[in-house]
Amino acid sequence: MTGLLEVRNLRKAFQVKGADGLEELVALEDLSFDLARGSSLAVVGESGSGKTTLARIIAGLQPATSGSVTFDGKPLAPPRRLVDRIARAREIQMVFQDPFGSLDPIQRLGSSLEEILNLHYPGDRAWRRRRVDELLEQVGLSQEFRERTPRSLSGGQRQRFAIAKAIALEPRLIVLDECVSALDVSVQAQVLNLLSDLRQALGISYLFVSHDLAVVRQVCDQCLVMQFGKLVEMGPTQLVLNAPQEPYTKSLLAAVPRPGWRPSKRTQVHQ
Amino acid sequence: MTNAIEIENLRIDLPRSGFRKRVPVINDLNLCIEEGEAVGLVGESGSGKSMTTRAIMHLLPDGAQRSGSVRYRGQEIADFDRRTLALYRSRDLGVIFQDPRAHINPLWTIGDFLVEAVVANRQMLRAEATDRAIALLAQVGISNGSQRIQQYPHQLSGGLLQRVMIVSALMPSPAFILADEISTALDVTVQSEVMAILSELRQSNRLGMLFITHDLDLAAAVTDRLAIMYAGSIVEVGPSHEISTAPKHPYTAALMASRPSLTEVRRLQTVPGRPISAFEAGNGCVFASRCSFAAARCSVERPLARQEKDRSVACHFAADLAPAISVAASQ
Ligand SMILES: Nc1ncnc2c1ncn2[C@@H]1O[C@H](COP(=O)(O)OP(=O)(O)O)[C@@H](O)[C@H]1O
Ligand SMILES: Nc1ncnc2c1ncn2[C@@H]1O[C@H](COP(=O)(O)OP(=O)(O)O)[C@@H](O)[C@H]1O
Ligand SMILES: [Mg+2]
Ligand SMILES: [Mg+2]
Numbered sequence: 001m002t003g004l005l006e007v008r009n010l011r012k013a014f015q016v017k018g019a020d021g022l023e024e025l026v027a028l029e030d031l032s033f034d035l036a037r038g039s040s041l042a043v044v045g046e047s048g049s050g051k052t053t054l055a056r057i058i059a060g061l062q063p064a065t066s067g068s069v070t071f072d073g074k075p076l077a078p079p080r081r082l083v084d085r086i087a088r089a090r091e092i093q094m095v096f097q098d099p100f101g102s103l104d105p106i107q108r109l110g111s112s113l114e115e116i117l118n119l120h121y122p123g124d125r126a127w128r129r130r131r132v133d134e135l136l137e138q139v140g141l142s143q144e145f146r147e148r149t150p151r152s153l154s155g156g157q158r159q160r161f162a163i164a165k166a167i168a169l170e171p172r173l174i175v176l177d178e179c180v181s182a183l184d185v186s187v188q189a190q191v192l193n194l195l196s197d198l199r200q201a202l203g204i205s206y207l208f209v210s211h212d213l214a215v216v217r218q219v220c221d222q223c224l225v226m227q228f229g230k231l232v233e234m235g236p237t238q239l240v241l242n243a244p245q246e247p248y249t250k251s252l253l254a255a256v257p258r259p260g261w262r263p264s265k266r267t268q269v270h271q
Numbered sequence: 272m273t274n275a276i277e278i279e280n281l282r283i284d285l286p287r288s289g290f291r292k293r294v295p296v297i298n299d300l301n302l303c304i305e306e307g308e309a310v311g312l313v314g315e316s317g318s319g320k321s322m323t324t325r326a327i328m329h330l331l332p333d334g335a336q337r338s339g340s341v342r343y344r345g346q347e348i349a350d351f352d353r354r355t356l357a358l359y360r361s362r363d364l365g366v367i368f369q370d371p372r373a374h375i376n377p378l379w380t381i382g383d384f385l386v387e388a389v390v391a392n393r394q395m396l397r398a399e400a401t402d403r404a405i406a407l408l409a410q411v412g413i414s415n416g417s418q419r420i421q422q423y424p425h426q427l428s429g430g431l432l433q434r435v436m437i438v439s440a441l442m443p444s445p446a447f448i449l450a451d452e453i454s455t456a457l458d459v460t461v462q463s464e465v466m467a468i469l470s471e472l473r474q475s476n477r478l479g480m481l482f483i484t485h486d487l488d489l490a491a492a493v494t495d496r497l498a499i500m501y502a503g504s505i506v507e508v509g510p511s512h513e514i515s516t517a518p519k520h521p522y523t524a525a526l527m528a529s530r531p532s533l534t535e536v537r538r539l540q541t542v543p544g545r546p547i548s549a550f551e552a553g554n555g556c557v558f559a560s561r562c563s564f565a566a567a568r569c570s571v572e573r574p575l576a577r578q579e580k581d582r583s584v585a586c587h588f589a590a591d592l593a594p595a596i597s598v599a600a601s602q
């Protein structure tokens with residue numbers, strides 16, 4: 001079995017203004033890993049570790065400085081032409097923490113979904129309408145939501161709709177960046193169950209970026225730990241979280257509140 | 272034991288666009304905090320946690336209508352004259368917010384920020400205040416305080432800045448700490464550090480604290496008692512270790528069951544719908560519309576909080592539900 005996604009020696013440097021002129025800020029350094037077909041890979045690490053940068057490169061929203069990303073055996077470069085972007089959209093979709101930025105606040109949900117379908121599969125209007133019904137149902141939004149606008153939705157409903165858009169074209173990979181982090185616990189649970197169910201039903205792969213280890217355990221079978229843009233360790237989620245090998249992973253785990261936990265000053269401080 | 276803070280039958284109504292009349296955002300809230308005691312206020316967004324902070328500071332939004340009472344050391348704060356209120360806010364209360372960058376002037380040095388308030392209210396002279404700031408910075412693990420006080424906020428990481436905010440709250444030697452989601456924006460390792468520091472300082476200075484968060488496990492770890500809030504009311508109160516191991520209100524149990532676990536994967540119990548605010552709750556139990564145990568009575572009659580030893584639960588069926596709820600919460 002070959003990987004769906006193969007990342008090799010990926011590097012991303014930003015030019016930032018420093019004390020004396022432009023400086024190089026290395027967000028990703030020599031990152032290599034595979035994502036198997038149908039697998040759900042977590043990318044965890046603290047803020048600034050490079051998770052979003054990685055997600056954006058894989059979703060084609062940002063170029064890498066060097067290194068390569070291969071999707072289904074083909075090199076993945078940022079799509080330049082419209083046809084490339086359309087083709088990419090059928091393979092990889094992205095869901096953000098706050099989907100509002102990527103949604104038209106006043107376009108009705110039904111028409112927004114139909115528009116995507118029409119762009120890719122023009123013709124057959126009846127099929128499109130059925131497909132919209134099906135998509136809304138899959139993410140647990142009743143038919144009444146067809147006529148609603150993103151502005152009138154709660155955070156959880158909005159995230160469900162963003163997921164409906166992401167699965168509309170049946171992509172093989174969905175990149176999710178902190179997609180449940182802003183949700184209340186009781187709503188977060190609904191979305192996490194939805195993500196597990198969709199993966200079962202559709203066989204989609206996830207690249208699931210999160211800072212929350214418990215959330216990651218719930219939806220991912222593989223887990224990659226990052227610090228300062230470098231890979232710290234990677235393996236089956238259960239192993240990484242039950243028997244972490246690296247001190248950094250251990251310190252992350254030790255700091256998560258849980259029954260019987262006490263805060264401690266021993267954990268590393270970032271100055 | 273005397274109470275530092277007593278909130279009794281508090282109701283707050285606010286003007287809201289789309290509504291002709293003011294709507295309630297806090298409804299019949301009761302909560303007491305003893306001197307030196309740490310109480311955790313846990314709830315989801317919109318439940319009224321920050322409005323409770325503002326009620327304790329007596330700093331409500333324009334147009335707010337308040338009834339009931341909030342007392343500090345036995346005195347109604349609404350009766351404070353301007354000067355007393357100003358001193359109460361700046362000296363008796365130490366307030367720490369979620370986002371330090373929103374509450375610090377970016378053009379001031381850390382030193383000015385820490386020293387200015389206590390000098391302005393004539394509590395200390397500048398030199399004395401500077402010494403205290405440096406000493407407190409050392410206590411929160413910032414050893415190079417004399418250099419740090421010359422820096423500007425943008426030169427400090429979020430974790431360091433939040434520790435500066437703790438120092439700022441402690442500068443006037445307050446009796447009571449109000450902490451609203453102070454670690455929500457921090458990485459877990461930094462959160463652990465900041466909370467350990469705060470707990471230590473609180474215990475050595477015997478400070479009372481209201482610790483507001485949406486994270487029940489975190490709150491349980493740093494407080495003596497927990498109050499669980501939903502739609503503007505408190506549905507359950509009790510010792511932290513008891514609430515977090517044996518909840519009695521269906522909402523508390525649901526909160527625990529919907530949180531994924533670090534050690535095992537199981538299908539998460541979900542609560543249908545979304546958290547609501549006080550004005551969306553009808554006359555019945557605030558949680559009735561989402562409660563899987565709700566009966567007809569629940570949607571028409573608001574349950575009163577029933578006290579049993581050191582626990583209090585506002586649920587018509589708390590006694591009958593105990594076995595079912597303990598199963599739900601432990602799943
Ligand atoms: N457009 C950008 N320009 C400059 N620096 C950036 C840019 N995007 C990200 N960075 C920097 O790259 C590092 C990694 O950021 P990010 O990928 O957002 O981390 P994470 O998502 O893990 O918090 C950080 O130091 C961040 O400041
Ligand atoms: N300044 C304000 N004006 C009108 N309504 C407000 C204002 N601040 C908060 N609210 C409303 O009051 C309710 C409680 O809000 P808040 O106390 O901020 O909740 P929490 O801190 O628990 O998330 C919410 O319905 C919110 O929309
Ligand atoms: Mg990020
Ligand atoms: Mg709040």
